[in-house]
Amino acid sequence: MQSIIETLLIGLSNGAVYALISLALVLVWRSTRVVNFAQAGQAMIATYVGFEIASRSQVFWLAVLFAIVAGALIGAGVDYFFMRVLFKHATEGPAAVVAPVIATLGLLGVIRAVVGLIWSSEYRLIEPPVSRNGYTIGETTIPFSPLNTLIIVTVCIVLIVISIIFRRTNLGLALRASAYAPEIAQLAGVRTAQTRTIGWAIAGGIGGIAGMLVSSENYLSPYSLDLLLVFGFIAAVIGGLESMVGAVVGALLLGVLLSLVLNVFGTSATFTSAFLILILVLLFKPDGIVASRKGRRA
Amino acid sequence: MSGLVVTRLNVSHGAIHALHGISFSVEPGQLAAVIGSNGAGKTTLLRTLSGLKDASSGTAQWDGREILGVKPEDLVRRGISHVSEGKSVIPELTVKENLVLGGIWRGNKADTADAIDEVVELFPRLGERMTQSADTLSGGERQMLAIGRALVSRPKLLLLDEPSLGLAPLVIEQIFQTIDSLRHKLGLTVVLVEQNAMSALQIADIGVIINLGEVVATGKASDLINDPALRAAYLGY
Numbered sequence: 001m002q003s004i005i006e007t008l009l010i011g012l013s014n015g016a017v018y019a020l021i022s023l024a025l026v027l028v029w030r031s032t033r034v035v036n037f038a039q040a041g042q043a044m045i046a047t048y049v050g051f052e053i054a055s056r057s058q059v060f061w062l063a064v065l066f067a068i069v070a071g072a073l074i075g076a077g078v079d080y081f082f083m084r085v086l087f088k089h090a091t092e093g094p095a096a097v098v099a100p101v102i103a104t105l106g107l108l109g110v111i112r113a114v115v116g117l118i119w120s121s122e123y124r125l126i127e128p129p130v131s132r133n134g135y136t137i138g139e140t141t142i143p144f145s146p147l148n149t150l151i152i153v154t155v156c157i158v159l160i161v162i163s164i165i166f167r168r169t170n171l172g173l174a175l176r177a178s179a180y181a182p183e184i185a186q187l188a189g190v191r192t193a194q195t196r197t198i199g200w201a202i203a204g205g206i207g208g209i210a211g212m213l214v215s216s217e218n219y220l221s222p223y224s225l226d227l228l229l230v231f232g233f234i235a236a237v238i239g240g241l242e243s244m245v246g247a248v249v250g251a252l253l254l255g256v257l258l259s260l261v262l263n264v265f266g267t268s269a270t271f272t273s274a275f276l277i278l279i280l281v282l283l284f285k286p287d288g289i290v291a292s293r294k295g296r297r298a
Numbered sequence: 299m300s301g302l303v304v305t306r307l308n309v310s311h312g313a314i315h316a317l318h319g320i321s322f323s324v325e326p327g328q329l330a331a332v333i334g335s336n337g338a339g340k341t342t343l344l345r346t347l348s349g350l351k352d353a354s355s356g357t358a359q360w361d362g363r364e365i366l367g368v369k370p371e372d373l374v375r376r377g378i379s380h381v382s383e384g385k386s387v388i389p390e391l392t393v394k395e396n397l398v399l400g401g402i403w404r405g406n407k408a409d410t411a412d413a414i415d416e417v418v419e420l421f422p423r424l425g426e427r428m429t430q431s432a433d434t435l436s437g438g439e440r441q442m443l444a445i446g447r448a449l450v451s452r453p454k455l456l457l458l459d460e461p462s463l464g465l466a467p468l469v470i471e472q473i474f475q476t477i478d479s480l481r482h483k484l485g486l487t488v489v490l491v492e493q494n495a496m497s498a499l500q501i502a503d504i505g506v507i508i509n510l511g512e513v514v515a516t517g518k519a520s521d522l523i524n525d526p527a528l529r530a531a532y533l534g535y
Contacts, residue, residue, distance in 0.1 A: 170402045173391070177399050181388045187348065187381075189374035189403030189451055 006142050007263045008256055013148035014231075015255020016155035020210035021232025022239065022247040023162065024203035029241055030179040031199040038078060038104040040229035041111030042204050046071035047211030047220055048119050051126050060129045060216070067208035075204020079197045082107065116222045128216035151213050158209055159248060162202070166244070175199050227271075231258075234278045240288020249290055300362050301325040301487060302347075302455060307356035307366075309339075309346050315511060316342045319356070322506045322516050326454075329481055329488040331502035331519060333495045333532065339511040340491040341383050344457045347489070348380035349373045360455055374403060377454035384463065385440035387447065389433040393424055396432050396443055400450030410450060417446035420476065438469035445476070455487045462494045470494065474501055495532070499523050507532050 021039065028036040050067030054060060086103055087096075130146035166172035177185040178192040179199070186192050211220075214228055235254045239246025254277065261273045281288070302324040309317040317339045324330040334340050345351040347358055349370040358366050365373060370380065379400075387396050397417060401410030418425035421442040427435065432443060441461050448456060458477065462470040478501040481488050492498035499505050502519040507528060515528055522528055 170398070170407075173395055173399060174402055177388055177391065177395075180390045183350065183382065184386050184388055185399065186350075186370040187374070187379070187386065188399045188447060189371050190399065191371050191403075 003142075006144055007259050009144040009148065011256030011259030012252060013144070013151050013255070014259060015235075015252035016152050017210050017213050017228065018231045018235045018255055019155060019248045019251035020158065020206050020213075021228050022235035022251045023159075023244060024206045024210070025232055025236045026239070026241060026244055026247040027199055027203040027206075029236070031175070031196045032079070032083060032100075034083070034100040034104060035233070036078075036104045036203070037101070037229065037233075038107040038111065039203070039207055039232070040225045041108040041115075042071060042074045042078060043207035043211040043228075044115055044222065044225050045074055045111060046204070046208030047126075047215050047225070048115060050208065050212045051119075051124055051215065051220060054126050058127070060127065063126065064209060064212045067212045068205040069208075071208025071211075072201040072205035075207070076197050076201040078107065078204075079200035083200075084193070112222045119222070121222055123219040123221050124215070125219055126212065126216040132217065147217055151217070154209070154213060158206065162206070162244075165202070171195075171198065175202075231255075231274060234274055234281075237278060238281050238289055240290055243288065243290055246288050246290040250288070253289075301328070302330075302358070302360050302489065304347070304358045305356055307343075307346065307358060308354045309342055309351060310354050311342070317346070317511045320508070320511075320513055322504075322513060324487055324489060324504065326487050327481075327485050328503040329478075329490060329501060330504045330506055331495075331498035332489060332491045332506045332508060333493075333498060334508040335493065335532070337510075338508045340508060341459055342511075343508070344380060344459050344489065344491050345382070348378060348382075348457055350380070350382075371403070374451050374453075377452075378457065379448035379451045379453035379455070380457040381444045381448050381459060381461065383459040385437065386444045387432045387435070387440050389431065392429055392431055393435070393443060394428040396447050397424075397450050400447040403451070409452075413450040413452060414446075417449050420449075420480065421446055437465050438473065441465065441469075441473055442476075445473075445480075449480075449484075453486065455489070456481070458488065458490045460491055460493065462492060462497065470497060474498070477501065496523070 024039055025036060028034060046067045049070040050063040053066045054063035057063065083100065086100055128147050128150065130150050132145055132147045134142045134145045166176060174185065174190045174195045175198065178190055178195045182192045210228065211225055214225065218224065231254060232251070235251035236247050238250030238254060257277060258270050258274060262270050304323065305321050307317055307320040320343060332340050332343060342351060346353050347365065349368050353366045357364060360376065360378060365378065397414045398410060401413055404410065423439055424442055424446055432440065435443060461473050461477065465473065474497050477488065477490065480486065490498055490502065499519045499522060505517065505519045505522040506513060507515040507522065509532060514532065515522060
């Protein structure tokens with residue numbers, strides 16, 4: 001049994017990465033009303049690009065930069081070449097609601113297959129700039145490592161940058177306005193379609209960072225980010241799916257809860273309890289834990 | 299003639315024919331009141347002119363150039379601002395953010411700040427509530443904010459959809475006074491859609507009365523007010 005503090009720290013480190021994916025899902029959901037399951041696939045390609053750069057240059061942060069750019073380009077591309085066309089054809093009725101979600105699931109499958117063809121299903125590992133081995137305090141080595149610290153710090157920086165973009169810049173204002181009230185935004189002169197594509201790009205870039213962080217802790221394969229997608233989605237639902245703050249809070253909460261479960265009941269229980277948490281939230285707090293009266297804040 | 303010229307405009311909602319051959323023109327600097335009862339097609343007319351809705355046929359020109367088929371965000375760049383029905387503000391944003399939104403497209407922060415100052419001068423109550431969310435405003439304040447946001451875009455043609463809707467009589471009077479002084483001060487051309495016929499015609503130069511999607515009368519606002527037949531049939535007073 002590890003100490004409660006260690007469990008919490010590990011939970012925070014995991015939750016921090018879930019927060020990135022959760023945030024990316026919320027960003028896309030708010031602007032496009034699509035739960036983008038292809039997010040995991042987009043992040044995967046970005047991470048493989050990062051892996052290639054990392055193994056050639058041995059410079060982790062250069063690789064992260066490439067993963068961000070690749071993720072952003074892929075995100076923008078999916079919206080521009082895929083979603084826009086889809087929305088043009090499915091405008092009314094149940095098809096308009098279901099088609100985009102099914103399409104993102106299909107896209108995830110396609111991306112996985114293509115990634116498998118290019119990079120094979122071999123396990124890869126990205127070398128982080130700091131040690132994966134836990135800190136040693138006196139005689140004992142704890143599971144929390146310098147890499148975990150790096151993950152938490154990186155995610156904090158990403159969150160600060162994102163909140164500055166959304167709170168303090170005109171781009172952020174346009175992104176929020178387009179998500180809340182596209183028609184009024186248009187009437188105010190905002191190019192909402194372009195703004196939405198930028199939103200997808202930001203989500204894609206965030207996904208790239210998440211992929212890089214996870215894949216420097218665990219192996220990268222065409223399936224390795226699926227779990228991240230599941231946990232990110234559950235975290236987004238805990239946060240109410242509308243709120244960016246909720247996405248982050250939900251993710252940290254989920255990370256800590258799952259870390260506790262893992263510590264008490266072992267690996268086999270984590271996946272089940274993640275879904276149990278999802279069901280409980282949907283049953284008792286369907287608007288999420290931080291949803292405001294109107295369900296659309298921050 | 300430049301200004302706004304609408305010719306034989308037809309618009310349909312699916313199978314329903316909403317506007318039939320609407321024609322009227324508004325000279326630069328004029329205020330046109332478009333009067334009609336609920337469902338007459340007034341809102342559809344404005345939504346078509348601002349690019350939110352597609353026309354099935356006809357033309358509409360502003361400043362000598364066609365505006366039908368142009369996106370709303372591009373029409374804003376050509377000087378057309380539309381304050382849509384029901385106090386078009388974004389409740390999740392602050393008052394200030396709602397105002398700034400109208401200026402983003404110009405990419406000139408200093409001028410946007412100036413335009414916001416002018417709006418605050420016009421509506422001092424907005425100035426006191428800059429950092430509050432628009433959600434907390436009263437109905438009248440929301441309407442002021444919606445008009446203010448449109449003004450920050452520095453329009454030449456202002457399309458106003460029922461600014462009096464759901465407001466108390468005193469507030470309505472205040473809003474109409476503001477619209478009147480505003481358009482003289484800024485030299486705005488205004489298309490004002492209203493059910494509140496009397497108040498609208500009183501500040502208007504010309505009136506366009508529509509019923510069931512057709513223009514039934516146009517003319518000088520003062521003539522329309524005094525026409526007994528129109529008063530009985532459409533103006534309801």
